[in-house]
Every structure is written in structure tokens, then in C-alpha cells.
Amino acid sequence: MFAGPNIVNKNFKEEEYEMARKILAVLALGLFLVPLAHADTAEIERIKRSIIKIYTTAAAPDYFNPWALLNAKQLNGSGAVIADNRILTNAHVVANGSYIQVQRHGDAKKYRARVDVISHEADLAVLSVDDESFFEGTRALRIGDLPELQQEVTVYGYPIGGKSLSITRGVLSRVEHQYYAHADSYLMAGQIDAAINPGNSGGPVISGGRIVGVVMQANTSQRAENLGYFVPPIVIRHVLEDAGDGSHDGFPELGAVTQNMESPSMRAIAGLEDDQEGALVVRVFEDSKAAGVLKLGDVILEVDGMEVAEDRTVEWRPNQRTNYHFAIDRHHVGDKIKVKVARDGEEQTLEVELGKPPLSRTLVLAEQYDELPQYYIYGGVVFVPLNMNLIKRWGSSWHSKAPVDFLHARSQWADADRKELVVALKVLPAAINLGYHDWKNWIVEQVNGKPVRDFLSFARMLEDNSEAFVRMEDDAGYMMVLEHEEASRQQPLILETYHIPARHSPGLFDSSAAAGKGRTPHTSAL
Known part of the structure; x- marks a missing residue:
């Protein structure tokens, strides 16, 4: 009907002319899209070469038998x-990896890798490979900016069900603070509707050829389908910047606990004006940088220039809100920020230095990885500090199966007089502990009438005891009494009988442990 793209029969009817014009437009678009599609495919191939499969042999400590490892x-x-x-x-x-290997897309060879940087709270790690040939043909992917909501992103990874690389697509549906399953931390996270399965963990979320997230967990609720979460760029950059000086300090804390002020009555007694909103300070930790700066009853109106709403959120992007901790999380330990508060009906702008938070603010220590558990054996009784590692040994249903006293302690604040709880985990039956053979998971509050401050001081109280008997009590008055000299005499036989290598964990009484500077790693990723 036509001889070429620019020759049209003048006898065509008007509608035929219009149809011919549309056909020409489609042909032209097709000619334009062919090189674009080819370019897109080439870009995907380059990205695929930089996606790595990771193999980890992990042996976690057995917190029911703290001197041993699980399979x-x-x-x-x-x-x-x-x-x-x-x-x-x-x-x-x-985590807890004793042997780590990495493999490139399309290659059969595996290379030994080691951990250079790890942030359990952000669920991020950086690995290196000593054999530089591993990186031949790969291209370093840059960290990009978080896309807008409803923008499509691509997830790369190696999920279960096959050995080859999997690529799925989805849209960014939500960005706000979420609890990270790995360490129960509370940080910004992105939500996507792409399929995410075991093995996808650690894979990049890509947009515009750049990393805009790291896949970390999926929503396993029966009411949710294809909901996954990733670590966003702001958290990734924070970890990489923090580790730049060779040490990882983590995310800072303000040092205060706050409460929503959605109740009109609460706002009224706090003396807020109608146009004022904020978060009520209900606790200031004595050992934090905020002590002496913030006070109970202060209402935090702004943090680092960001207005705090009555539900404790800030607008971090137009029409997008998240918890006000966002304003703190983007800083590092030691930074100073401005905090505007309403105090006694007057607005004040304070300067608060952001501190490094302790392992836990409650009587239950946060879950730890890559470390040996602490334990101390006296008279055949195994004592341990109460921590989330122990609680989670009751399995995925630990919320309902772990001892009630343990779970209750998670909501009790620690202080200078009582930093952590000590548990008589179990009794290794022997003549010295006759009458207590069935005791287990018992919290010790006092030793010879003196309150227990923390695990190290408890162990030293037994180690340095000069009395004939050691009397341990709980908060209900129940007692365990052991003869000190006989406990010491029977200790070697008890250890030999139950094949236990030592009566306490390595380094328990070292000065570094006493200062709370860290604990002994049990594995190496070399």
C-alpha cells in the first residue's frame, strides 16, 4: 500500500491515511526500542557478574551447654x-561462620572469604577475598539513592530451589522503621512485593543500575504474600562510614525513653499549646550523655531540626513519615545535635551528645553472635548471665515456651545497682549439691545476703568467698546452700565426670571482660 516510509498514496481515504501514520509510528518506535532493549540486557549481564553466592559453615554456641557448640x-x-x-x-x-566461601555467577570455583566488617544491628557485613583474581570480570556496584514509592526495583540473589541466579521484580511499597529480625534492632527498612526466599538474604535490590537496598527478611505471616524487607541506603552508608576508621561503634542513642502524646489530656498537663506536638520523656538513663541535659517531663518538639509529631514520627520525605529515631540514626556516636523541648511551658533548645548504647538497657542482654557464652560452675551448679541467646534456645516459640521470669525481665530496666541477671541454668548431680538436682532456670538475687549486680561480680563473690557456706536466694526467699570447702574439693571430679573442659568460660576474670570491653570470639572467618 505504500512504497516507503515517506511515500503515501494520495488516493487514500482519510482513515486509511491515519492508519498508515500509526503503523509508521509503531515501526519507528520499534527501531528505537531495539537498541534500548539490547542496552538493558547488556546492563543486566554486567550486574549479574557482580552478584555473589555465599556459602557459610556456621557453628553457633549451645547456650544450654555453654562450653560446647551446636552441630x-x-x-x-x-x-x-x-x-x-x-x-x-x-x-x-x-554470623558464627567458621568457614566462608564465595562464588561468582556462572563460575564453578569457590574462593575462601573472610569478614572485614559486621554490624549485627543493621544486619550487614562486608567480606573480602585474599585472591584478587576472584574479582576479575566483576564491576563494583555503587550505592544509590532510595527510589520513590511505587517505583519498580529488581532483586538479585540465589534463593533455595536451584543453583543459578534468580532475578525478580517488585515495587517499593513502604519505607519506615521496622524491627530487624536478626538482632531485634529498630531501624529504617524498605518493603517490596518481590518474591524473597531463603538464600536471597544479602542480595542487592537494584534500581538504575545501583544498589538501593540489601535483602534481609521476608514477612512469613499467613496473611501476607510476597512481602519482603531490605536494608536501605541510609543504613548501608552509615555502616560503611562508621567502619571507615577501623572500628564499628554502631548506631548512637539519644539516651532517653519517650512516650506518644496523642492523648489531649496528656498534652494539656504537659502545658503544650494547641499547635505544639512532641514526645514525652519518661526516662533518662543515668549513664547516658543525655543525663543532666534532658529531664523527665520534657516534651521533645524537634530533633536535629525535624519536627516530632504526637505519634513520635517525623516527616523524612514529603508526605512520608517514620519514627523520630531517623533523625538520630543518620548521625554517628559522638556527634552533637540540637533538641528542642518544651519544659515547664517554655521552649528550650538543648545540645545533646549522642552516645554509644550498651549491649542492653534491660536486664536481659541483647542477642550476641561470634562470641563464646559466659558461664561459671560452682559446686556442680552451672551459672550463666540471662541473655536473648539463652531465651531463644527454646526455639521459634520462645515467646511462650521460655520461663516466664526470663520473659518478664525483658521489660525491666537495668541500672547501676542491677545491670544483669544471673541464672542457675542447671545442676550437674553430685554429692555436694544433693537436694537441688532438679533445680534449673533459677534466678539468683543474693549471695550471703548481698545483692547480685551482674554476672562478673557474682562469679567473684563465689570465687573470693571466705565463709563456710554459700547461701544463694531468689526474690521469693527460696535458698540454695552449698558448703564452700567441699564444693571446691569436688569441682575437679564433677568436671571430669561431665566432660566439661573448664570451670568457667575463657577470659571471665580478665580485665577486659571486667571493663565490659568485649568478649572472646569463638570462631574465625579467615
Whole structure:
């Protein structure tokens, strides 16, 4: 009907002319899209070469038998090559890892890797490979900016069900603070509707050829389908910047506990004006940088220039809100920020230095990884500090199966006089502990009438005891009494009988442990 793209029969009817014009437009568009599609495919191929499969052999400590390890498990995860020949992945992919290997897309060979940086609270880790040839043919992927809501993103990884690389697409549906399952931390997270399965962990979320997230967990609720969460760029950059000086300080704390002020009555007694909103300070930790600056009853109106609403949220992007901790999380330990408060009906602008939070603010220590558990054996009784590692040994249903006293302690604040709880985990039956053979999971409050402050001071109280008997009590008055000299005499036989290598954990009485500077790693990722 026509001889070429620019020749049209003049006898065509008007509608035929219009149809011919549309056909020409489609042909022209097709000619334009062919090179674009080819370019898109080439970009995907370049990205695929930089997506890494990670193999981890992990042997976690057995907190029911703290001198031993659980059976080793083989875990798989994903990662991506970033600047300086490093691999970005999840912390939970390599946690407690004793042997780590990495493999490039399309290659059969595996290379030994080691952990250079790990942030359990952000669920991020950075790996390195000593053999530089591993990175030949790969391209470092840059960290990009978080896309807008409803924008499409692509997830790369190696989920279960096959050995090859999987690519799925979804849209960014939500961005706000979420609890990270790995360490129960509370940080910004992105939500997408792309399929995420075990093995995807650590894989990059890509938009515009750049990393805009690291896949970390899926919503396993029966009411949710294809809901996954990723670590966003602001958290990734914070971890990489924090580790730049060779030490990882983590995310800072303000040092105060706050409450919503959605109740009109609460706002009224706080003396707020009708146009004022904020968060009520209900506790200031004595050992925090905020002590002496913030006061009980203060209403936090602004944090670092961001207005705090009555539900404790801030507008971090137009029409997008998240918890006000966002204003703190973007800073580092030691930074100073401005905090505007309403105090006694007057507005004040204060300067608060952001501090490094302790392992836990409650009587239950936060879950730890890559470390040996602490324990102390006296008279055949195994004592341990109460922590989330122990509580989670009751399995996925620990919320209902762990001892009630343990769970209740999670909501009790620690202070200078009582920093952590000591548990008589179990009794290794022997003549010295006759009458207590069935005692287990018992919280010790006092030793010879003196209150227990923390695990180390408890162990020293027994170690340095000069009385004939050691009397331990709980808060209900129940007692366990052991003869001190006989306990010492029977100790070697008890350890030999139950094949226990030592009467206490390595380094328990070292000065470093006493200062709370850290604990002994039990594995190496070399």
C-alpha cells in the first residue's frame, strides 16, 4: 500500500491515511526500542557478574551447654561486589561462620572469604577475598539513592530451589522503621512485593543500575504474600562510614525513653499549646550523655531540626513519615545535635551528645553472635548471665515456651545497682549439691545476703568467698546452700565426670571482660 516510509498514496481515504501514520509510528518506535532493549540486557549481564553466592559453615554456641557448640550448619546467601573489591551481604548470612566461601555467577570455583566488617544491628557485613583474581570480570556496584514509592526495583540473589541466579521484580511499597529480625534492632527498612526466599538474604535490590537496598527478611505471616524487607541506603552508608576508621561503634542513642502524646489530656498537663506536638520523656538513663541535659517531663518538639509529631514520627520525605529515631540514626556516636523541648511551658533548645548504647538497657542482654557464652560452675551448679541467646534456645516459640521470669525481665530496666541477671541454668548431680538436682532456670538475687549486680561480680563473690557456706536466694526467699570447702574439693571430679573442659568460660576474670570491653570470639572467618 505504500512504497516507503515517506511515500503515501494520495488516493487514500482519510482513515486509511491515519492508519498508515500509526503503523509508521509503531515501526519507528520499534527501531528505537531495539537498541534500548539490547542496552538493558547488556546492563543486566554486567550486574549479574557482580552478584555473589555465599556459602557459610556456621557453628553457633549451645547456650544450654555453654562450653560446647551446636552441630555445624551449611548456609547459603547472596551478596554484591562493591568498591575496593569487597562484598556486601547480610550479617546473618555469615554470623558464627567458621568457614566462608564465595562464588561468582556462572563460575564453578569457590574462593575462601573472610569478614572485614559486621554490624549485627543493621544486619550487614562486608567480606573480602585474599585472591584478587576472584574479582576479575566483576564491576563494583555503587550505592544509590532510595527510589520513590511505587517505583519498580529488581532483586538479585540465589534463593533455595536451584543453583543459578534468580532475578525478580517488585515495587517499593513502604519505607519506615521496622524491627530487624536478626538482632531485634529498630531501624529504617524498605518493603517490596518481590518474591524473597531463603538464600536471597544479602542480595542487592537494584534500581538504575545501583544498589538501593540489601535483602534481609521476608514477612512469613499467613496473611501476607510476597512481602519482603531490605536494608536501605541510609543504613548501608552509615555502616560503611562508621567502619571507615577501623572500628564499628554502631548506631548512637539519644539516651532517653519517650512516650506518644496523642492523648489531649496528656498534652494539656504537659502545658503544650494547641499547635505544639512532641514526645514525652519518661526516662533518662543515668549513664547516658543525655543525663543532666534532658529531664523527665520534657516534651521533645524537634530533633536535629525535624519536627516530632504526637505519634513520635517525623516527616523524612514529603508526605512520608517514620519514627523520630531517623533523625538520630543518620548521625554517628559522638556527634552533637540540637533538641528542642518544651519544659515547664517554655521552649528550650538543648545540645545533646549522642552516645554509644550498651549491649542492653534491660536486664536481659541483647542477642550476641561470634562470641563464646559466659558461664561459671560452682559446686556442680552451672551459672550463666540471662541473655536473648539463652531465651531463644527454646526455639521459634520462645515467646511462650521460655520461663516466664526470663520473659518478664525483658521489660525491666537495668541500672547501676542491677545491670544483669544471673541464672542457675542447671545442676550437674553430685554429692555436694544433693537436694537441688532438679533445680534449673533459677534466678539468683543474693549471695550471703548481698545483692547480685551482674554476672562478673557474682562469679567473684563465689570465687573470693571466705565463709563456710554459700547461701544463694531468689526474690521469693527460696535458698540454695552449698558448703564452700567441699564444693571446691569436688569441682575437679564433677568436671571430669561431665566432660566439661573448664570451670568457667575463657577470659571471665580478665580485665577486659571486667571493663565490659568485649568478649572472646569463638570462631574465625579467615
